[in-house]
């Protein structure tokens with residue numbers, strides 16, 4: 001019977017596999033609804049709309065994900081809908097499930113994923129693509145959208161990576177770009193109506209209806225033509241798809257205070273990567289860092305009000321008992337009332353053993369004041385800043401406006417306030433970068449330690465330099481640029497390491513952490529790939545590729561070997577997708593997905609980058625015409641409201 | 652002026668004024684929670700239920716909780732215990748209700764009592780276990796149990812953190828009896844009383860022993876539940892470790 005629990009059959013497996021708690025669900029604030037909660041119509045047709053939501057990574061990574069938590073709650077609040085969660089199973093569980101012939105299941109009611117109407121996947125990163133294939137296969141859903149039947153779920157991708165869904169176009173039925181809250185409700189409406197009408201036209205008709213809204217991308221309804229040199233000639237709605245638009249728009253939720261989700265955050269029993277309650281204090285970012293896809297695709301800035309934040313923190317803590325609250329956003333110190341928020345919350349929760357944290361990245365003294373406020377009576381272990389570029393010149397290229405002196409002043413203030421460790425984030429492989437730009441990271445780190453020792457009079461302060469390889473992303477000014485190949489990335493990082501290690505005055509005071517360049521190249525292939533990359537993903541998966549975000553599972557050799565075979569007769573290769581610079585008028589695989597950003601503006605910003613010209617933030621300087629607001633009919637929503645948080649009355 | 656090493660601000664934490672012992676059950680799917688999983692869930696539930704916990708001192712204050720002899724991951728239990736210290740008095744009955752409400756379903760508070768003298772762990776000398784089999788009939792189970800009881804010594808090997816270890820199972824078995832289960836999907840039930848020894852002999856060790864001496868190899872592992880643990884009475888039965896304590900009237904100020 002569809003929707004029946006397979007828990008009894010899973011139990012013997014749970015006795016054998018590692019960390020079985022990740023497969024059982026039952027977290028505080030999780031929900032199980034009746035499979036027929038939507039009831040039946042007069043003709044006995046069942047009307048419930050059912051979503052299986054997946055974060056395609058291990059439970060410990062996926063369970064704290066805000067996006068899935070929000071959609072889960074928004075959907076479950078609807079009387080005629082239900083949503084359950086599913087995560088990637090570890091290889092030991094996959095093997096046991098295959099041996100026992102058990103399907104990919106939801107952790108909430110242990111229902112087979114194939115029984116749901118929609119299988120929604122949240123892709124924060126492209127490295128979850130192979131995990132999607134495992135889940136589809138375990139669920140008994142055909143890997144290719146073209147092979148699916150009437151009873152298979154609609155496989156729907158969302159999340160940031162869905163802004164270029166082309167590499168997974170063969171495997172998904174549809175994608176939604178942008179905020180999911182309203183989109184999932186609208187999709188639910190369409191499915192409910194279609195079910196009520198007796199499912200006219202079957203699966204294809206449903207997908208057509210969704211595609212015609214202009215807010216759901218159905219790859220199968222678009223034809224892609226290629227030029228002889230391998231570039232895309234044109235992406236256009238297929239001839240037999242009347243009413244399907246040329247471009248698909250992103251969704252933007254306005255008025256975050258009206259969407260205070262998650263209201264009842266999940267509290268896992270298992271340990272997760274993010275052991276705290278998060279409150280998103282705003283969405284979007286217009287600082288304009290040119291490498292940052294998240295900043296570009298989530299515009300404009302929409303703030304939650306100080307009072308809305310206070311309410312969410314209060315309700316969330318009551319509902320969960322978490323001992324830490326994270327004030328989350330792309331650049332939390334930029335909230336127009338962040339000082340009052342920090343002080344108000346610190347006052348409210350003083351003496352309650354409740355920690356407050358800010359993913360601090362902005363480099364200025366104001367951030368230190370905030371961090372001090374948030375850690376009032378608590379321990380000050382480490383602070384993180386993200387200058388991203390080692391030299392002043394490269395910081396102009398990426399539009400990260402911070403001078404070296406500012407940075408030094410900031411860390412001095414941090415060490416002076418009792419912080420013992422400063423972590424600095426950088427990228428390697430940025431456009432126009434030379435060895436010199438990266439080697440300056442060493443000088444910077446040494447200055448940081450010098451200053452730190454001076455202001456703190458201690459020898460045991462530390463600075464950790466963390467460096468990631470830059471991966472160019474769609475919908476950014478760097479979408480045209482050449483990615484640095486792994487050999488050069490590694491060589492540059494080796495030089496940097498040498499420059500830091502060779503100076504004995506610093507010894508263990510400077511730590512350096514970096515990832516080698518190889519995974520970045522695969523991420524680059526998946527980020528800027530087109531439909532032809534799908535066969536590489538499938539080949540890698542068939543060859544055993546899983547959990548590509550985990551170094552112990554990732555195999556560069558496998559990706560390269562499978563890519564070579566899969567691209568055999570296409571005239572393109574991995575380098576073509578990654579280390580090749582694109583020209584202005586090349587049709588990019590994601591051009592028909594509308595993030596609101598004007599392609600001409602992006603190109604102009606790319607040219608500005610090459611000229612080392614910076615652009616200011618439209619929250620405090622005039623609009624610089626990135627295109628989003630007029631295109632999406634949205635507006636910046638920022639405070640200040642002038643309100644303050646009142647003390648909570650103790651009960 | 653260089654800043655001095657920071658120390659936590661404010662007065663030392665409030666001292667503990669009340670000690671409570673709590674019996675809880677681990678049921679249904681949450682039998683797959685580990686000891687650490689439970690500890691995390693409990694600490695959060697205590698905060699959610701606004702229990703005025705006493706804390707240790709320092710930058711990382713910990714709520715004062717002691718755990719005792721938890722059942723292994725995968726086994727259900729009706730009789731797990733821990734002890735908490737409060738900085739303000741609370742009515743055990745009210746705390747029972749609030750804490751139960753704050754814990755996820757499947758981790759259920761059974762009894763809350765004022766702590767008696769002595770260490771909780773010392774009171775836990777033996778456990779009663781129930782093993783429900785789905786694919787073994789009562790006669791087969793009975794015969795296997797007889798073989799087990801007839802042996803003087805049965806060595807089994809289990810993987811421990813520091814490698815495989817071989818030990819005798821039989822000495823810990825105070826009592827074993829096969830009978831019918833309560834109903835489908837289970838067909839037969841084994842009741843076990845195991846003395847707590849070092850290394851602890853667990854029901855799965857007894858299952859290994861049954862495989863050894865009687866070739867009992869169920870295709871589906873039985874559902875294992877601890878029904879009781881506590882001091883061993885003179886008559887060989889297991890007593891309630893909280894029974895000697897008396898409920899105190901709640902003190903409020």
Ligand code: B12
Nearest residue numbers: 061065066067120122158159160176179180293294329330
């Ligand atoms: C908290 C956080 C983490 C946490 C928790 C991760 C987790 N499990 O959720 C930790 C610290 C573990 C983490 C790790 C990493 N993170 Co992180 N993280 C964030 C952060 C700060 C918040 C994410 C968040 O909750 N956003 C809010 C939610 C509501 O948004 P959302 O998830 O996008 O969901 C909405 C929509 O996308 C949509 N949606 C989402 N899923 C679906 C599905 C369907 C079907 C539909 C219809 C819609 C839909 O609806 C949701 C509601 O509107 C963001 C920055 C930011 N502010 O977004 C970075 C960010 C997401 N992380 C990022 C990165 C790079 C990473 C790491 C790869 C870092 C690393 N090198 O290790 C890892 C990857 C971990 C992993 N495997 O996923 C980048 C992603 C870069 C990109 N896409 O270009 C971001 C954007 C930061 C940045 N500026 O670079 N991260």
Ligand code: SF4
Nearest residue numbers: 618623624626628629
């Ligand atoms: S359109 Fe103008 S105001 Fe809106 S996000 Fe872009 S630059 Fe800012």
